[in-house]
Amino acid sequence: MSLMKALVCVEPGRFEQQDRPRPEAKPGHIRIRILQVGICGTDYHIYGGHQPFLAYPRIMGHELSGRAMEASADGRIAEGDLVVINPYLTCGTCRACRAGKPNCCENIAVLGVHTDGGMCEEIVVPEGNVYGAEGLTEQSAAMVEFLAIGAHGVRRGGVRAGSAALVVGAGPIGIGAALFAAIEGAAVTLRDTSASRLALAQKVLLEARIELVGEEAAEVYDTVFDATGNIRAMNAGLQYVGHGGAYVLLSVVKGDLSFADPEFHKREATLFASRNALKKDFEHVIAQIRNGRVPVEALATHATSFEDAVTNLPLWAEDRGTLIKAIIRV
Known part of the structure; x- marks a missing residue:
């Protein structure tokens, strides 16, 4: 053998x-x-x-x-x-x-x-x-696979040029989502509770706005991505979704999602789960690495x-x- x-x-x-x-x-x-x-x-x-x-x-x-x-x-x-x-x-x-x-x-x-x-x-x-x-x-x-997960979420959320995107969670998946939202032409904000993770992310996302989670931000966004792996953060993320916006959950954790229906309804928000990635996402990531954008x-x-x-x-x-x-x- x-x-x-x-x-x-x-x-x-x-x-x-x-x-x-x-x-x-x-x-x-x-x-x-x-x-x-x-x-x-x-x-x-x-x-x-x-x-x-x-x-x-x-x-x-x-x-x-x-x-x-x-x-x-x-x-x-x-x-x-x-x-x-x-x-x-x-x-x-x-x-x-x-x-x-x-x-x-x-x-x-x-x-x-x-x-x-x-x-x-x-x-x-x-x-x-x-x-x-x-x-x-x-x-x-x-590194293609983990980036494809972020790219898949960006495609699910319909991110478009000139829009505003918030990514909560500065781990690898969140950074990948932020990268590919920026590649689509969105203005990206990245939030996390860890100053050290945000400092690392800033070296990758040179044009993104970096925010340490502390006082709640009043701004809202066209697309919000949760990559925290924290059910409390996932439940709190709806407050950042603008009217007509989308909320994309990249995280999967044990727990129950809970939103106030009037807040969800008045926004006519769209809620997306985003799981793994498709061949087209892998190919998109490979192409963007090849052309130097990652x-x-x-x-x-x-x-x-x-x-x-x-x-x-x-x-x-x-x-x-x-x-x-x-x-x-x-």
């Missing part, structure tokens, strides 16, 4: 390198050699034991760049191509998939969460989940080797306010 190296979260608080069997080939799938892996908030939650319904042990990692070890049958991918992996494995037959919305497939399985992911040397995934990343670096390709170097604040990740991921999990995106070089 051929073995490969993998980083495994054995149980909450226990993260180690192991030898695992190399994945077997499957019809309609393609083998990818993993190059770099972005560490997501979900990965920190898995390590900390805060991800519900997760089965341990788990190979984490769903923000992935790699090289195709073979050509795809449809001719899109050649052997040796730099690729991005869409980590959302879908059924293709449920109501959402049939409607062209596989991002909210009823039977979705996400690499690194519901099934083993890409913190390893090789992975085998469906051909349709592999996108060419010509013109990107190995590192920038590993400051990927400023986003990648931390990096580690495969071997040192065993030490560094637990440290970063305890101090996430000092980083935007950490990358593992496989």
Whole structure:
């Protein structure tokens, strides 16, 4: 049996390198050699034991760049191509998939969460989940997935040039939403409770207005995005939505959304959930990175080797306010 190296979260608080069997080939799938892996908030939650319904042990990692070890049958991918992996494995037959919305497939399985992911040397995934990343670096390709989540939310919210957008929450997803709202031509404001996170975000969002949450702002916006992961903030966000505006929830948390109906109704507000991303969002992000509109170097604040990740991921999990995106070089 051929073995490969993998980083495994054995149980909450226990993260180690192991030898695992190399994945077997499957019809309609393609083998990818993993190059770099972005560490997501979900990965920190898995390590900390805060991800519900997760089965341990788990190979984490769903923000992935790699090289195709073979050509795809449809001719899109050649052997040796730099690729991005869409980590959302879908059924293709449920109501959402049939409607062209596989991002909210009823039977979705996400690499690194519901099934083993890409913190390893090789992975085998469906051909349709592999996108060419010509013109990107190995590192920038590993950041496409989290940026696609923000780009998807911006598209859901119908952000337009000349509009005003507020993003609450200056983590990676919020920063991604702010970036792509600005790319659409909106005037962007970013709010957070952490001065350190806002300082990091300011280096990425040079033209955005940065506000520390304190006294409540009186201004309202055409589109408001919540990326806090905090149910109190999500419930409070409606106050910032202008009449005729949209409220886009990028966060998902346990809890009940609660708005005053008169406030919601008089605005004729539109409420959007935004889940994962679609192929068109990945392609949009790849194109914007390729044309230089995404400051990927400023986003990648931390990096580690495969071997040192065993030490560094637990440290970063305890101090996430000092980083935007950490990358593992496989």
